[in-house]
Amino acid sequence: MAVEGGMKCVKFLVFIFNFIFWVCGVALVAIGIYAQLALDKALAVSSTSAAGSPVAILVLGIVIFFISFFGCCGAWKESYCMVTTFAVLLSIIFLVEVAAAIAGYVFKDKARSVLEEGLWDAMRKYGEDQPVTEAVDEIQRDFQCCGANNYTDWSSIERFRANDTVPRSCCRSNATSCNVHPTPETVYEKGCLQKIEAWMKKNILIVAAVALGIAFFEILGIIFACCLMKGIRSGYEVM
Template sequence: MEGDCLSCIKYLMFIFNFLIFLGGSFLLGVGVWVLVDPMGFREIVAANPLLFTGVYIILAMGAMLFLLGFLGCCGAIRENKCLLLFFFMLILVIFLAELAAAILAFIFREHLTREKFTRDLKRHYQGHNNTDVFTSTWNALMTTFDCCGVNSPEDFEESLFRLLSPDKMVPGVCCQGNGHPGDAVDDLSRDECQKGSMELRYNKGCYSAVVDYFETYIYMAGALAIVVLTIELFAMVFAMCLFRGIDQ
């Protein structure tokens, strides 16, 4: 009976570690995609030190989970006590780090994210400079989501954009209909819009627009994080049970 129980724990641990292996592969894929993204999203990330650091943290966590999943599978199948103990200690550290990161991300999600994006927009956005990747990426974002600024059009006050274009309150992409085929804004309306007409511009910030659009995916990401933490917890339990069951 004990042999059957040990065998069951061994294969359950193999399954859980295979899931950890897949989770690590997914995080590696996300990190690599952000770094090589041809659409220019990486430029916004690169301009934000917090997000830029976060990408490399994701890559590091993905690599560690990838390695730990592999070690856990090998330790379970071969019933190697050294690999199992090494696996348990490392995954405990990762589990605590992920839990701490999740708590900090939840606590500071509003203040840090909005503040950093707004600061980056004020410092780096130029208006219609198509040669600047940061600017062209923000233009594409505001055109796609019919939004203006991070929080609102007021984000462009005391910004690099206003220094370069002192006669304009907002860039042309903030004007309603601009950038949509067959619905272009005429020059007079765009001029009124850029000089401050609230009726002719998009007054919703891009932060809220993007969060609303990806709300479902955000909840899915949160649920996935909970699942990953649960899998890691079970993997640690199975590793210790298997470690104690070997040679008994």
């Protein structure tokens, strides 16, 4: 029958798209882990809310991973309940992603101020809190930056203003006196806020491309799942 053949096609399309979702889930997990590792020290000196961003991507990837597996089983077994549940969950995830994208755009300036405040707070704790001190040093070495906005920020910290110095991690070279009476020739001139923002803007295109790809396949998955639900409910054999 033509309908039977058409429903067979829909069934396998749902199965194929769920496999694609599975791959997308793995991709999101990888991106979340990469972002967490790359920004680990920057997030350590920022707020808890900022630190949750890579974790949110990681959790979303895991959720999509399991939902896609659930959808594959539903399509393969032709279970109306499982396919319906899959379509509903996928629709919810799609709406959450849209809401997250809108919130990210609206609060992008807030994220910048949170990061800047975290950097300043870490600078004030430098030398007194060992984990924070190590985090700041690693940020400055990895991003080749010094201070929040520039190297002169350290002069507002009492212990560094008194000796006209900056942390050794600001040094451009291994010279012994590079952090004493700092100048743009001896220490990194640009601040860490600018460097971290530049890194994030460079890599956000990758995240945006993956997100758009996932959203496209989610919409198709929802449509095909609804078609399969209709076919199963109508009592057609789609084996």
